[in-house]
Amino acid sequence: MVSTGISLVGTQNTESTWLDNVLGKSKIGIFSPDFEEANNTEIHLRNGENVVLDCKVYMLKDKTVSWHRRTAQGGELLTIGESTYTGDPRISGVPTYPNNWRLNITDVRHSDEGLYLCEISTHPPTVLHKKLIVKDAIIEVLGDKSHGDTMNPEDHKDRFYNPGSNIQLRCAIRRELKTPLSIYTDIQWSKDKELIDLHNRQSVSVGTQVEAERIVSTLVVKNAMISDTGVYTCSLPHLGNTSFPRASVPVHVIQGDHLAVYGSSQFYTCNNRILVTVLICLLLCTKSVLV
Known part of the structure; x- marks a missing residue:
């Protein structure tokens, strides 16, 4: 039996370590949908201003994107896909090509302050958190x-x-x-x-x-x-x-x-x-x- 001098086990371990460093051990975002931006961010604005919340998703495939919010008044479904479900006319979903599922809020009020969730319908759901902080108008x-x-x-x-x-x-x-x-x-x-x-x-x-x-x-x-x-x-x-x-x-x-x-x-x-x-x-x- 002739030895090649190459360790297949050693080569596999090196590739695995390299992938883990680049993609993370879960490989999320390569084989399933994920977000292109940082999670758990804060947006500060003044009472009466307008705001657009971005939600950039890649590898969406057959999944859907929805927006929810949690405020002092409770939780509420805002959008699913391109459809807006809230009765508040100031709030609307504005999908932007190619992969930005934006949420638009006009005439922001103090009652709008809270946590906004962009959710991908994976199992379990993949969620992007954005906290909206509304300050008094100047x-x-x-x-x-x-x-x-x-x-x-x-x-x-x-x-x-x-x-x-x-x-x-x-x-x-x-x-x-x-x-x-x-x-x-x-x-x-x-x-x-x-x-x-x-x-x-x-x-x-x-x-x-x-x-x-x-x-x-x-x-x-x-x-x-x-x-x-x-x-x-x-x-x-x-x-x-x-x-x-x-x-x-x-x-x-x-x-x-x-x-x-x-x-x-x-x-x-x-x-x-x-x-x-x-x-x-x-x-x-x-x-x-x-x-």
């Missing part, structure tokens, strides 16, 4: 004082006032303590992208309150008129054209059946008109009975 219009300082999700959409009532809007500017205070106190208010002139109309005033980590500016428009309807925005000149989604609020000054919920009106509200209508009906009925 500039935002606050809720009405009767509802507290924090803005409700719907507060920035529309506010209604009756003619003759007082419009009061409050805006918070969150600052860095190392930055000079004077930069943050130069707050400007505009309506429909035009600066509000505080000198030519005595019924309009702006007050500023300095707190520990924020400055609160209050805009007051007394005896509101129909022409005061518009989109009001607070801004800082030194930030230029930077967009702050929570810094604007639509205001409507209307005289009609819509019940104004802010301020006190000198005109009839919806409840007043209902009462008057009932009284007229009672008078007419009484008159008909007497006749």
